[in-house]
Structures are given as C-alpha cells and as structure tokens.
Amino acid sequence: MRQLLRIAPVIDDLGRLFSEAGHEIFLVGGSVRDALLGELGHDLDFTTSATPDETHALLKQFTPATWDIGKDFGTIGALKKSGGTQWQIEVTTFRADVYRSESRKPEVAFGDTIDGDLIRRDFTVNAMAINVATKAFLDPYGGLDDLADGIIRTPSTPEISFSDDPLRMLRAARFASRLGFSVAPDVVAAMKGMADRIEIVSPERIQAEFSGLLLTDAPREGIDLLVRTGVADHFIPELSAMQLELDEHARHKDVYQHSLTVLDQAIELEKARGHQPDIVNRLAALLHDAGKPATRRFEGSKVTFHHHDIVGAKLIKKRLKAMTYPAAVVKSVAKLIELHLRFHGYGDGGWSDAAVRRYVRDAGDELEHLHILTRADCTTRNRQKATRLRRSYEELEWRIDELAAQEELQALRPHLDGDEIMAVLGIRPGREVGEAYRFLLEDRTENGPREHDDAVRLLKEWWAAR
Known part of the structure; x- marks a missing residue:
C-alpha cells in the first residue's frame, strides 16, 4: 500500500x-x-x-x-x-x-x-x-x-507456458537468480522435457536473456539450472561439456564447478573494485576454461590441458558470435581467455620490467578485466598457496602501477609514430613502415622509453643493418 x-x-x-x-x-x-x-x-x-x-x-x-x-x-x-x-x-x-x-x-x-x-x-x-x-x-x-514462499511457478501448466514461449525457460533461470527463489519441481521437469524447444527462439532473444541472467548479483543458481535441465546444451554446450573434466589439480569437483566459483569471485572483485555489472568480465570468468574438454590428456597419473587457453579462446569466439554478442564483447572475452594463464610463473622467479611491460601491452584495454579474471581464477583450498598467489598478483599490480607512473605504461607505443618513421627513413607508406613500427615497439617494451634523438639513431641503425 x-x-x-x-x-x-x-x-x-x-x-x-x-x-x-x-x-x-x-x-x-x-x-x-x-x-x-x-x-x-x-x-x-x-x-x-x-x-x-x-x-x-x-x-x-x-x-x-x-x-x-x-x-x-x-x-x-x-x-x-x-x-x-x-x-x-x-x-x-x-x-x-x-x-x-x-x-x-x-x-x-x-x-x-x-x-x-x-x-x-x-x-x-x-x-x-x-x-x-x-x-x-x-x-x-x-x-x-x-x-x-520464494517459488517460481507458471500460471498455466509449465508445458503450455514453455510451448507458448520457450524463452521462458531462460527467464525461469534468471528470476531464480535475481530473486533468490527456488524453481517448482514441475517447472524443472518441463524444462528437462522441452529443452530442445529453445532452438526455435532467435539467437538475439536468447543472448539478451542469458546476459540478463549473468548480470544478476548471483547468477550461479540460474546457470546451474540451465545446465542441469539440458537447456544450456542447445545454445552454449561448452558449459555442460566442462562438467566431466576434472581440474588438473584434482582439488575441485570438476572444471564446471570451478568455473562457477570463478564467476562468483569475479563478481565479488567487480564490486570491491568499484565496477558496475560487466558482461565481459562475467562471460570471461564463466568460460575461461572452456578449452579444457578438447585438450584433456592423461600423462601417467596426471591430467593435463595443454594450450586450453588458445583452444578455448577460439571456441568461445565462435560461440559468442553465434549468440550475436557485439563484436567488441566477443573480441574482449576471447582475448581474456587467451591471456588468463599469462600470470602463472610470475611468483616463481619474478619478471623483468620488460616482461611486465609486455603483460600490459598484450592486455591492452582489457588490463583491468585481466586483473579481475586472474585473481578470481584462484580457487584453491590450500590457504598458503592462495595467500602466495594473492600476494604475487598484488606485487605484479604494484609494479605495473609503478612503471605506469614512470613511463605512461597504459599508452605503450613506439618512440616514433608512422609519420616520423617515414620522415627519418625517407620512405613512403608500405610494409617497411609496419616493420619499423614493430621494431620500435619491441624495443620500447624491452628497454623502456628513449629520448627522441636516441630513438632516431636506433631506427637508422636498424634500417642500415636491414
């Protein structure tokens, strides 16, 4: 009232x-x-x-x-x-x-x-x-x-409701997550029996509803409902495929449950770092290990997933395109999946300044997303290991900030731009300009900034030797 x-x-x-x-x-x-x-x-x-x-x-x-x-x-x-x-x-x-x-x-x-x-x-x-x-x-x-009572039910029978509009199966998952409600058993049973009906719904409508689910405060239950009922198999089968793949450390129930935990932690970090709900962040967290089923190998008693980052990036790029996600979202999520293992090894021996610059350069505009994904990807129950990984990443972020303050690291570019390169070398636009640009960018990454005259001298020496 x-x-x-x-x-x-x-x-x-x-x-x-x-x-x-x-x-x-x-x-x-x-x-x-x-x-x-x-x-x-x-x-x-x-x-x-x-x-x-x-x-x-x-x-x-x-x-x-x-x-x-x-x-x-x-x-x-x-x-x-x-x-x-x-x-x-x-x-x-x-x-x-x-x-x-x-x-x-x-x-x-x-x-x-x-x-x-x-x-x-x-x-x-x-x-x-x-x-x-x-x-x-x-x-x-x-x-x-x-x-x-906190229950999701349909006004008519769920079979009639889902036949009228199959997208309601995804809406059931979204409302379960958004409201924190349970889904009535007859609704769950109808979702299992009618899961393939979702295929008649346009990809645009499915994408919008799935994104709405991911952007709730607690999407885990809704996502799990779509996987348990088989609805997810008909528009994002990579999710269900992860259920059967044990994590290589055998410290999680399976890769699928690990991925849900990474999503939970990414959302917590998103909030803690002052960000609004972010579809790129959440898709990357949920799907970062999507390449593991295809790369699973047994080496003695150990399970390996070599190159699952590269394979996963290709798989998810194709999947998100099919779901009609915007090109910028597809590109960002694929890049994050490809880079999500890059940090590992930092804590073992430390990185040179050049390695830190290269990490920032490769991440580009996705650096903050990569910070969140990498931190969220630590789900070990070993407190000592978790503390060590957290401290290592805190040190890496500190070094990035320190170098950024010294070198304008976020805008990592060569010492000279394309026009200056052509003027110094007396050449016209073409392949050689691109080669010179990449040479100077690599030097900038490896050795840090140079004075303008020194950069000109370096470019002329490279040109002469070439």
Whole structure:
C-alpha cells in the first residue's frame, strides 16, 4: 500500500482517463511484484483493454511525451513528470501471444480480458494485477503466496507456458537468480522435457536473456539450472561439456564447478573494485576454461590441458558470435581467455620490467578485466598457496602501477609514430613502415622509453643493418 500511495498521482490520473473512455487499465506484472517486495522503481507497466491506437490517443492527453515504437506488439510508451519524479510508463493491450512450431518469433495476438492476459504471463509472481480505477487486487494464480514462499511457478501448466514461449525457460533461470527463489519441481521437469524447444527462439532473444541472467548479483543458481535441465546444451554446450573434466589439480569437483566459483569471485572483485555489472568480465570468468574438454590428456597419473587457453579462446569466439554478442564483447572475452594463464610463473622467479611491460601491452584495454579474471581464477583450498598467489598478483599490480607512473605504461607505443618513421627513413607508406613500427615497439617494451634523438639513431641503425 505504501508503494501504491507513492505512485498514486500517476495511476489515479491514468485510471480516471481510461475509465472515462470505457476501458480497463491495470498495473501489472513486474511492477506489482516489485511493489509487493518494496522495490518498485520509476518504470511502471500497465495492461489495458484499449487497442494500441486508443491507448496512444489517451496517453497524449496524459503527457506530451509518448512514443509508439512498440505499437506492433501492442505497447505504447510515455514519460510523465509528477511530484519531482520522472516516470517511464508502458501500456500494453491485453496479450495472447503464442509460438507456432515452425516460428522463431512469437505471433502477436491481442486478448480481450485481464484473466486471459494474466494466464499467458510467464510466472505466477508476474501474473498479479491491480485495477488502477478501483484499486482491486487480482491474483488468480496464487502469485502472492509464491512470492512469500520464494517459488517460481507458471500460471498455466509449465508445458503450455514453455510451448507458448520457450524463452521462458531462460527467464525461469534468471528470476531464480535475481530473486533468490527456488524453481517448482514441475517447472524443472518441463524444462528437462522441452529443452530442445529453445532452438526455435532467435539467437538475439536468447543472448539478451542469458546476459540478463549473468548480470544478476548471483547468477550461479540460474546457470546451474540451465545446465542441469539440458537447456544450456542447445545454445552454449561448452558449459555442460566442462562438467566431466576434472581440474588438473584434482582439488575441485570438476572444471564446471570451478568455473562457477570463478564467476562468483569475479563478481565479488567487480564490486570491491568499484565496477558496475560487466558482461565481459562475467562471460570471461564463466568460460575461461572452456578449452579444457578438447585438450584433456592423461600423462601417467596426471591430467593435463595443454594450450586450453588458445583452444578455448577460439571456441568461445565462435560461440559468442553465434549468440550475436557485439563484436567488441566477443573480441574482449576471447582475448581474456587467451591471456588468463599469462600470470602463472610470475611468483616463481619474478619478471623483468620488460616482461611486465609486455603483460600490459598484450592486455591492452582489457588490463583491468585481466586483473579481475586472474585473481578470481584462484580457487584453491590450500590457504598458503592462495595467500602466495594473492600476494604475487598484488606485487605484479604494484609494479605495473609503478612503471605506469614512470613511463605512461597504459599508452605503450613506439618512440616514433608512422609519420616520423617515414620522415627519418625517407620512405613512403608500405610494409617497411609496419616493420619499423614493430621494431620500435619491441624495443620500447624491452628497454623502456628513449629520448627522441636516441630513438632516431636506433631506427637508422636498424634500417642500415636491414
């Protein structure tokens, strides 16, 4: 009630406007759920008996800031300032969407009753509504009880729900992680029986839902649900493949459980280092050992995974492209997987300044992500070993900071740029300029910065010897 009173100036006006036009309008779905949890934000979702055109006309009377970009799906949006707060509002015509067996997208269909709309929603906790005009609370499928008990259930049978929209199987995992709820046994059973149904959903929708899961505060349970039910096999099989591969130290149940722990620790580090939820960080943590199944070898009593970093980077690059992740995300995650073992060996004998520069140069813009991934990858239960690894990486970060302060390490570039190289050598753009650039960059990495005249002398000596 406190939440509803807070938004009363907005919903009262909307209720009066739609009611006078002869239409019903309800606060619905996530807005009601979040209000009951005391977490209602500034985004309000409504459903109505009005058609999209009728809704748009009514909202124009309510606020000048409206848009109809979602009109084909029955949704009209609006912004409304009230009491010093800006509310983002979406009003959708009663829905009755369904997937056809051959379709990759839902077929949009409008309904004519609130009950028909609510039974088509994904879960009971999202199938509650409040009549904006009368303030009557509608909960025909027990969503309030499920919210109190922390259970994810479907309004209709899960088989019908997942047949209507198979993406709901991923949504079950996301809500389990986001809300910290358990998933009802019949829902889990339906996910197992209908896992292959997810293949008719477009990669773009799967990617968006999977990313939403990864970006929750505690995605582990949701990810494990997708693997246990076999749903993950149909869009990211590399996850399930890691279950059977024992870690080479035999100190974890398997590589899969180790990867979930690395993800947990990466999220903790992400927060501790002051970052917002980061999809690159989380994909890299979860998938950094994806190359181990393909590289598993037995050497006597020892299991090895030689070059799993290189193999894993190639596998995941291909997988993330297929899932339609942005090119920049794909490139960053692949680079991190390829570099995630680079630190090992640092604590054994220390690195020269040149080795530290090369570490920074190879990481490039992903240096902070690499710091997080490398630290999170330590999951040993041996306290002495864990302390030694942590201290070694702290020392490496300190040395990076020290060199950066001295040498502008983050902007590691050759002593001379391409134009200066061509001027010194009297050559035109071509292969030789690239060779000279790489020579100077390697010298910068190995020996640190040089004065301009010294760099010119070095370049001329290299050119003459060449």
